[in-house]
Amino acid sequence: MEDSEAVLEISDLKTYYRVMKGDVKAVDGLNFTIKRREILGVVGESGCGKSTLAYSLISLDKPLQHISGEARLLGQDLMQLSKKEKRKLKLKNISIIPQYALDAFSPTKKIKTFIKDLVKQHGRRADRDFMNKVKERFQIVNLSTSVLNRYAMELSGGMKQRVVMLISSMLNPDLLIADEITSALDVTSQRYVTTLLADLRDEGIIGSAIFISHDLATLYQIADRILVMYAGRLAELGGADEIVHNPRHPYSRALISSLPRVGIQHKDRRLTGIKGTPPDLTDIEEGCRFRFRCQHRTSECDASPEMDQIQQRHYIRCWNYKSLGSDQNA
Amino acid sequence: MAVWQKIKNNENIYYALTNRKVQLGFSLFFLIFLLSIIGPMITRYSYTEFAGPGNHPPSSDYWFGTTIQGRDVFTRTVFGLRSTILVGFIGGVIASFIGVIIGLVAGYKGGLVDEILMMLTNVVLTFPTLAVLIIIAAYLPYRGIVNMAVLVGLTVWPWTARAVRSQAMSLKSSGFVDLSRISSNHILRILFEDIAANMFSYIFMVFILQFMGTILATVGLEFLGLGPTRGISLGLIMQNAVNWNALELGMWWWGIIPGLLLTIMIVSLYFINTGLDEAFNPKLREF
Amino acid sequence: MGKYFGKKLAIYLVTFFVAVTINWMVPRFMPGDPILSMLAQFQGLEGGQEIIQSRFVESFGLDQPLIYQYFNFWRSLFSGDLGVSLTIYPRPVIDIIKSSIFFDIVIVFPAVTLSWIVGNKAGAYSGFKKKADSFLMPFFYFLSSSPYFWFAIVVVYVFGIRLDIFPTSHAYSPGMTPGFTLPFILNFIRHWFLPFFTLFLVQLGGWAIGMRNMIIYEKKANYSEYMKSLGAKDKMVRRYAFRNGVLPQVTGLAIQIGTIISGAILVQQVFSYPGLGYRMVQAVQNQDFFLLQGCFLALITMALGANFIVDIVYMIIDPRIRHSYKEGE
Numbered sequence: 001m002e003d004s005e006a007v008l009e010i011s012d013l014k015t016y017y018r019v020m021k022g023d024v025k026a027v028d029g030l031n032f033t034i035k036r037r038e039i040l041g042v043v044g045e046s047g048c049g050k051s052t053l054a055y056s057l058i059s060l061d062k063p064l065q066h067i068s069g070e071a072r073l074l075g076q077d078l079m080q081l082s083k084k085e086k087r088k089l090k091l092k093n094i095s096i097i098p099q100y101a102l103d104a105f106s107p108t109k110k111i112k113t114f115i116k117d118l119v120k121q122h123g124r125r126a127d128r129d130f131m132n133k134v135k136e137r138f139q140i141v142n143l144s145t146s147v148l149n150r151y152a153m154e155l156s157g158g159m160k161q162r163v164v165m166l167i168s169s170m171l172n173p174d175l176l177i178a179d180e181i182t183s184a185l186d187v188t189s190q191r192y193v194t195t196l197l198a199d200l201r202d203e204g205i206i207g208s209a210i211f212i213s214h215d216l217a218t219l220y221q222i223a224d225r226i227l228v229m230y231a232g233r234l235a236e237l238g239g240a241d242e243i244v245h246n247p248r249h250p251y252s253r254a255l256i257s258s259l260p261r262v263g264i265q266h267k268d269r270r271l272t273g274i275k276g277t278p279p280d281l282t283d284i285e286e287g288c289r290f291r292f293r294c295q296h297r298t299s300e301c302d303a304s305p306e307m308d309q310i311q312q313r314h315y316i317r318c319w320n321y322k323s324l325g326s327d328q329n330a
Numbered sequence: 331m332a333v334w335q336k337i338k339n340n341e342n343i344y345y346a347l348t349n350r351k352v353q354l355g356f357s358l359f360f361l362i363f364l365l366s367i368i369g370p371m372i373t374r375y376s377y378t379e380f381a382g383p384g385n386h387p388p389s390s391d392y393w394f395g396t397t398i399q400g401r402d403v404f405t406r407t408v409f410g411l412r413s414t415i416l417v418g419f420i421g422g423v424i425a426s427f428i429g430v431i432i433g434l435v436a437g438y439k440g441g442l443v444d445e446i447l448m449m450l451t452n453v454v455l456t457f458p459t460l461a462v463l464i465i466i467a468a469y470l471p472y473r474g475i476v477n478m479a480v481l482v483g484l485t486v487w488p489w490t491a492r493a494v495r496s497q498a499m500s501l502k503s504s505g506f507v508d509l510s511r512i513s514s515n516h517i518l519r520i521l522f523e524d525i526a527a528n529m530f531s532y533i534f535m536v537f538i539l540q541f542m543g544t545i546l547a548t549v550g551l552e553f554l555g556l557g558p559t560r561g562i563s564l565g566l567i568m569q570n571a572v573n574w575n576a577l578e579l580g581m582w583w584w585g586i587i588p589g590l591l592l593t594i595m596i597v598s599l600y601f602i603n604t605g606l607d608e609a610f611n612p613k614l615r616e617f
Numbered sequence: 618m619g620k621y622f623g624k625k626l627a628i629y630l631v632t633f634f635v636a637v638t639i640n641w642m643v644p645r646f647m648p649g650d651p652i653l654s655m656l657a658q659f660q661g662l663e664g665g666q667e668i669i670q671s672r673f674v675e676s677f678g679l680d681q682p683l684i685y686q687y688f689n690f691w692r693s694l695f696s697g698d699l700g701v702s703l704t705i706y707p708r709p710v711i712d713i714i715k716s717s718i719f720f721d722i723v724i725v726f727p728a729v730t731l732s733w734i735v736g737n738k739a740g741a742y743s744g745f746k747k748k749a750d751s752f753l754m755p756f757f758y759f760l761s762s763s764p765y766f767w768f769a770i771v772v773v774y775v776f777g778i779r780l781d782i783f784p785t786s787h788a789y790s791p792g793m794t795p796g797f798t799l800p801f802i803l804n805f806i807r808h809w810f811l812p813f814f815t816l817f818l819v820q821l822g823g824w825a826i827g828m829r830n831m832i833i834y835e836k837k838a839n840y841s842e843y844m845k846s847l848g849a850k851d852k853m854v855r856r857y858a859f860r861n862g863v864l865p866q867v868t869g870l871a872i873q874i875g876t877i878i879s880g881a882i883l884v885q886q887v888f889s890y891p892g893l894g895y896r897m898v899q900a901v902q903n904q905d906f907f908l909l910q911g912c913f914l915a916l917i918t919m920a921l922g923a924n925f926i927v928d929i930v931y932m933i934i935d936p937r938i939r940h941s942y943k944e945g946e
Contacts, residue, residue, distance in 0.1 A: 058846045059842070059845065059846055087848050087850070088848070089848075090846065090847055090848030091847045091848045092848075095846075095847065096846050096847075098839070098842070098843055098846065100839040100842075100843075103839040103840070104839055104840055104843040105840055105843075106840045106844075106857045106860070106861060107840075107861065107936075107937065108857075108860050108861055108864070108935075108936060109857065109860070114844075117849075117853055118844065118847055118848075118849060118853075121848055121849050121850055121853055122848060151936050151937075153936075153937060164843075167847070168847065449627070449628060449631065452628045452632075453628060453631050453632045453635055455872060455875065456628065456629070456632045456874075456875060456920060456921065456924060457632065457636070457875055457917065457920070458874070458875040458876070458877075458878035458879045458882075458916055458917070458920050459875055459876065459879050460878075460879030460880075460882050460883070461878065461879065461882065461897070461913055461916045461917065462639070464882075464897060464898070464901060464909075464913075465639070465640065465643060465909065465910070465913045466639075466643055468901045468909060469643050469644055489872075542762070546764055547879075549764050550764060550765070550766065550879065550883055553764070553766050553883060553886070554882075554883070554886060554898050554901070555898075555901070555902065556901070568766065568767060568770065571770070572766075572770065572886075572887060577770065577773055577774045577777070577778050577785075578778060578785075580778075582774050585770045585774070586767075586770060586771060586774065589763075589764060589767030589770065589771075590767075592764065592767070593759065593762050593763045593764070593767065596762035597755070597758045597759055597762045599762075600758040600761070600762060601755075601758070604754075
């Protein structure tokens with residue numbers, strides 16, 4: 001089946017920030033696969049390594065360094081490619097919508113100039129045919145083509161966000177990484193942008209996507225699978241429905257139950273959070289990283305859990321999940 | 331090694347002390363500074379006496395050579411260094427003081443106060459500093475170290491004011507200043523405890539730049555004959571050299587060495603400043 | 618856009634006003650009464666009496682109330698009467714200014730333009746190539762830290778005396794008649810080169826340092842990161858960074874004009890190059906106060922004019938101004 005072609009295969013990927021203080025183990029042994037037409041949601045608290053994952057695939061600049069493991073994009077290991085080879089893959093095969101979309105443009109160049117220059121970098125000419133196709137994309141993101149002649153400062157925040165989505169997807173990448181694209185937006189705009197991402201996938205404009213966010217509710221709207229990250233490691237990875245309605249890992253459960261529900265007031269049922277804070281990842285020792293905040297901790301947890309498979313394409317890293325049953329309350 | 335551990339914990343100071351540029355710059359500066367302090371003590375001549383034969387190149391007796399009249403250039407240089415550094419320093423302090431105050435007030439208050447202060451700053455900035463200094467110094471009946479320093483300090487502060495103002499403005503719009511305001515702290519307290527305290531490293535760097543500017547302005551005035559009326563200064567030595575056609579007569583040591591020392595000192599300050607900039611600004615750190 | 622020019626014009630007017638006021642004020646409030654001594658010097662000279670009675674001297678009328686003196690000063694200013702020079706008696710000051718200003722412009726204008734262009738390119742190069750940066754920067758620091766007159770002295774010694782390629786004083790050799798003849802022009806250029814060269818090199822250091830720092834900053838900006846993550850090659854990043862880095866350099870030009878003119882004064886002194894700066898220093902040494910004031914005002918006006926030109930250029934190249942946003946600070 002064509003659809004089951006693997007676009008991205010991450011095997012035991014480790015990338016650390018090497019700084020004067022020591023090694024910050026930001027991505028410490030990740031495993032997952034993304035197939036064509038899939039949207040993988042990556043969720044976790046701030047500092048859990050989700051953005052580092054994005055940087056590792058796209059830029060990998062010092063002090064961030066590849067330590068071990070593979071990241072195969074359409075079969076090629078990104079970690080072993082030279083800068084030149086990687087550059088060729090950008091925009092065409094792998095692309096990104098950054099966190100700072102509102103600040104992504106040079107103030108002294110018009111949007112169309114930027115598009116033309118960018119396209120030339122990949123050996124294509126921005127001729128009339130190409131620009132017509134670009135104008136079609138403007139329709140998809142609901143923007144007037146007059147935007148092409150504008151400077152970034154003339155556009156509103158929402159417009160800039162859509163232009164970035166357009167540009168990042170304009171050469172039909174096989175994998176598009178969306179890094180916290182909804183974090184700075186209001187609820188309606190969040191909805192719009194999230195839906196737009198799904199549309200791009202549905203129309204075949206992008207082959208697959210990684211949608212990074214700390215907001216599980218937003219992710220759930222379009223993600224096919226969800227990866228729950230904690231402190232640089234995989235906590236649980238599975239189908240979106242499974243993760244949200246039947247989470248197994250103590251951290252996943254805590255996340256789900258701490259989601260505010262519409263229609264329930266504080267006086268009826270209190271908001272629960274997760275006690276404690278994420279650990280400092282500098283030179284962090286072995287052991288399950290969630291154990292200091294976990295209510296189900298046992299002595300086994302001082303050793304790092306192995307990756308277990310619960311069912312097809314559903315993985316977990318926890319010693320004790322089996323004994324927890326399907327109780328929703330962590 | 332507990333001290334070292336403590337330093338390592340305070341990131342900024344650690345980065346500042348281990349930065350190569352800072353180390354290099356500081357060593358150079360310190361050497362020349364030392365020269366200005368110790369030099370006058372170790373030299374066997376006075377700067378006015380006729381120490382030996384005129385037109386004598388650098389030698390073991392006359393380390394920087396002699397002037398056309400036979401005065402020792404080394405002696406004159408180290409004494410002149412003292413005078414020039416002193417004026418530059420005092421002027422720098424005055425300029426920094428004025429600049430910081432104006433910058434803080436303009437940046438924090440904003441609105442009309444800001445507009446007026448910025449207009450004032452721009453006006454002073456537009457003036458060719460030396461021209462103003464000349465016209466005022468020309469009428470002064472007596473020029474001493476202090477009134478020269480004041481004069482120079484009063485003309486070079488605009489750069490500091492602008493820099494401090496933009497820092498103050500960005501700090502103002504960051505959260506914690508608002509916290510102080512909510513707690514109804516007096517405005518002066520906010521200015522000094524919150525804004526200035528956070529800008530301490532910045533102000534230090536700004537002072538260095540100001541000091542560089544005042545020294546250059548000072549030595550320029552001295553060269554034109556408008557330095558301290560009595561005593562000796564670096565600019566005066568070089569003015570004498572030019573007036574006596576030292577270069578045509580081949581006495582390069584007289585005209586060039588004093589200025590070289592000054593230039594090296596200013597270069598060292600540049601190094602310190604750039605190094606500190608790297609240390610205090612994580613974005614500039616290269617890995 | 619109108620707001621932009623309005624503000625600028627206001628600053629220039631205020632500056633000019635302040636300059637004239639300082640000019641008028643300083644001799645009056647200095648101890649020792651320099652005005653009386655100035656006037657006394659005219660007494661003994663031929664034609665001195667008429668000068669004392671001219672409107673210009675009237676403005677010094679010590680029996681008049683200060684306000685009256687002040688307005689008289691302005692009046693004579695606008696009628697082009699700046700008094701008469703003592704050193705080059707009895708040439709009117711305004712005459713001396715007119716004939717000297719050419720020599721200022723001819724060394725300052727090319728030096729500023731070329732050093733800005735070359736300095737920016739050199740600085741950008743240093744900002745992008747880290748290896749070159751480590752030995753280029755100290756060089757730029759050295760240039761920028763040199764006192765203008767000292768660097769002139771070095772240039773004189775190396776090129777004028779040791780290598781004996783260029784003459785080291787005056788605008789043209791004595792005995793040469795000014796005119797559009799080839800020998801004169803060549804002679805003029807030979808005298809022009811070293812003062813120009815000094816101004817050029819010292820400033821170049823400053824521009825290079827500034828641009829290099831801008832480039833380093835722009836390289837790490839979000840827009841640079843974005844285009845790189847979409848596969849832009851280094852050359853494109855450089856182009857975009859340079860275009861953004863150039864803007865503050867234009868503003869910097871305006872700020873530096875004062876420094877450049879100050880530097881020109883010093884350089885002219887070393888080379889005895891007959892511009893306003895040289896005349897001004899001569900005036901101080903000879904206690905020729907009329908000439909001193911005249912040169913001062915002329916220099917200020919030159920500075921303001923140059924500032925204005927730069928403001929226009931800036932408006933042309935920064936799209937943010939044209940779209941009536943606040944000027945980039």
